[in-house]
Amino acid sequence: MTTEFDRRFFQSLKGQGVHLSAPLPFQGGRSNRVWRCGDQVVKLYLPQQANPLFANDAKREVAALTALAGTGMVPRLQRRGSFEGQDWLIYDHITGVPWQRDAAHVAQLLGRLHDQPGFCALPQGRNGSAELEAQTLAILAQCGDVTVAAQLIGQRPFGQVPPLRQLGVIHGDPVPGNLLTHDGTLTLIDWQCPQQGDPSEDLALFLSPAMQFIYRGAALSEAEEDSFLSAYPDPAIVGRYLSLKPWFHWRMAAYCLWRSHSGEPCDRHALQLELTALDQSSIPKRA
Incomplete structure (x- = not known):
């Protein structure tokens, strides 16, 4: 209108x-x-x-x-x-059209992006499990549903992952709605939150079942996730993502709870998807 x-x-x-x-x-x-x-x-x-x-x-x-x-x-x-x-x-x-299939293609695009030189106006992103924990707790402190927020605090992941020394340019929101497929290629749009950060953050945001559900209608299958991780060009970053995976799911669950204050059913369902993924990520599937 x-x-x-x-x-x-x-x-x-x-x-x-x-x-x-x-x-x-x-x-x-x-x-x-x-x-x-x-x-x-x-x-x-x-x-x-x-x-x-x-x-x-x-x-x-x-x-x-x-x-x-x-x-x-x-x-x-x-x-x-x-x-x-x-x-x-x-x-x-x-x-x-918004991205729907071929997760390997997205992994290759993100790999290219993460190799780009940094530029001005980029803040530094969250780096390491301690900073992810602090950010998640800050999100939970803003949530209106204090009962669920308290339950989420009790689901804090175990173990610590140190900060990454060499940061790179990350998109900060590489969800399916921000990936356009055209002429056999992919372009990223909506660049309002890029950072100089940990590339594993972009991997986590793309693989997030909540973000896939909200923007594509369904979480990635195990085969699609494996295809994505196998195609990403830096195995060290893949390994880092797997180490941080519980922390990323915990943070996204907190974000979905914060979003759900508006009463949108999709955000409540997205929260459940992240909680399930959090439970399943306690034992990494890939070394």
Whole structure:
């Protein structure tokens, strides 16, 4: 539905000489307003409650689209600006569909990304089990369901995994909805929360049963997960992911509980998927 604010926004773009086709809103976004205007995409960042896991930073997205231009991993940035205190971006539209199958292809794309040189505007991500624990406890402290939050605190994983010394560029949200398949290739979109971080974080976010369910409708099968881990180019990072796997599932369960305050059934189901994965991850399947 077009609002008065939307009309003012597009009238402002027109007044700046930005010529766009009739805007068609994209469906399914969980953070911002996004429209397709012919061969262009217009993204308007919305003010919202601070998200404890996924940042919503226009400056980071501009930095990522600029630094990674020409790699084929990102859409081409055209313009940026602000309207009534809200940031906006315009970038090329990619004719494709959200990722559904071939997990190995995603692993190869993430491997390429993690080899890219760092760039400005990137904060340092969480690194090692101690920082993941602190972040998870902070998320649980914000959850309205204190009973379930207390139960989750009691499910804290055992053992410690030290920080990684050599960090890399990570997307920070490589879920199926942010992976577009087109012309036999993959492109990552929605770069509002990249970090200089532990590459195993991207592996965990893609493999998360909660994120797969929310964006694809089903968690990955065991065969799909094995295909992904086998195709990722750095075995050391795969091993690190497996060591941290319980911590990542514990954190995602806390995030799903935080999300469920809005009463969305999908977030409650996603929470159960992560709790099941947490139980199953106590003994790694791969050395």
